[in-house]
Amino acid sequence: MARMKFLCDAERCIECNGCITACKNENDVPWGINRRRVVTLKDGEPGEKSISVACMHCTDAPCQAVCPVDCFSTTPDGVVLHNKDMCIGCGYCFYACPFGAPQFPQNEAFGVRGKMDKCTYCAGGPETADGSAEEQQKYGSNRLAEGKLPLCAEMCATKALLAGDSDQISQTYTARILQRGGRPQTWGWSSAYGE
């Protein structure tokens, strides 16, 4: 089986935030929830680089390990999904995740956490029928069931954000690196701008 992964090519990302817009629109993500974000390090300085980050669909996911109700599951494609019917909104997955992926709607009194929401790799929910209205409302789009990849990566203008089988996208990335040349001195910011 394939093992789906995201890979963001930091040499290509131009911080256009198109992936975020695509994600929000495709999955009807509510206000205040950010399934994906773009972070720019050394913003405005030489060596500036941006990365788009969302749930990384870890192979041995920390969120899955700490969930008190065991509501996470990994699909045969390697996508980590969580069941919103079972989720109790305790926030443990948010404590455990190194990437800050789990999001909680705070629309109750005293900021009590609602059901957790995170990137589904555009694969809907674990318990809803593929592509159903219920699934769209609860988890967002299920492009994987239609044979399509997550929209954030598909819409990426510079093809910085890659999605797909880990073997294939790492091949693509390796090919890019070989073409750029193995030494970091011969490509990237410093060779282009001399700084």
Next chain:
Amino acid sequence: MLNSDTKTAVSEVNRRRKRNRRIMWTFVAMWLMVVLAPIPGYFMTTETVQAKGEFTENPRSNYWGEVRNAASGYTTDRGLEAGILVDDAGENWRVLRNDTILPYGAWLLAFVIVAIGAYFMFAGPMKIEGKLSGIKIKRWNLYDICIHWIVAVTFFVMSISGLILLYGRAVLIPLFGREGFAGLAMLCKDVHNLLGIPFSVALLMMILPWLKDNVFRSEDAEWLSQAGGMFGGKHPSSGKNNAGEKMWFWLLTIGGTVLVVSGFVLVMPNLEQLRGTMITMHILHSVSGLILIAVSIGHSYMGSVGIEGAFDGMVSGEVDAVWAKQHHDLWYSDKMLKK
């Protein structure tokens, strides 16, 4: 005859010593060679690297190193700490919770239950010595009784719901299934969160008036050295509260404060506290909770079947004079003098 025999023996011993020394030095020389032989390689490697000085720093690996070390950047995401790409703090929390607190907490509770069970089986409950006098002495007033039971009931419900949230995945999911357990866990979370408020208030209202009776005094050292007469012997002297009760009081005061403060930090995630704070508070909350649950099992044993006559004291507020003389002799004589 005897002389020459001794001489041969002595030279034999000397020869063996020399041989052993030679073997020892050979080993030392071999060990030194093994250790020193690869060293010239290091000198050569250092020279090679120094010759290509321009390659010693790799900006790409520096960049990913910074990302790995929780470097914060600019992002349009307004969430707290959204600028951090990778933060390991949760990894440590996960290991602490899943691999340390969970198993050791279970061992602690099992140990307490087995120890109390064994004590009950072999030593049995502490009986009242002699016949009841029928004379009642007031030990707790109505306020004491009410506040004790409010704290006790809320603590009990929160212990059970907390333990379900901590151990339910390991113990209850195999019994009920994931869907069945999720409903119970949701109920436990809400009950746990809501009961925290009455528990905090009642705890404070219990600690403050009881403070003066729980200051340690001179007789407590003697009581502690005899473990309260738990393992036979004469019952040591004690005031209104014995040293064991005082220790439980102070443990509840300190542990309860930790529990309440950490609980409020965890229950309201809208106060802009960061993830690191919540992780620390979660560890403090679960550790102090488990310790208090373990000790409260002992307290419940002693207050019910462990010590005959103790339970009545917390229900009616009155204890028998004979019981008072046996368990709290100093307090008893105080009361008698006043009368």
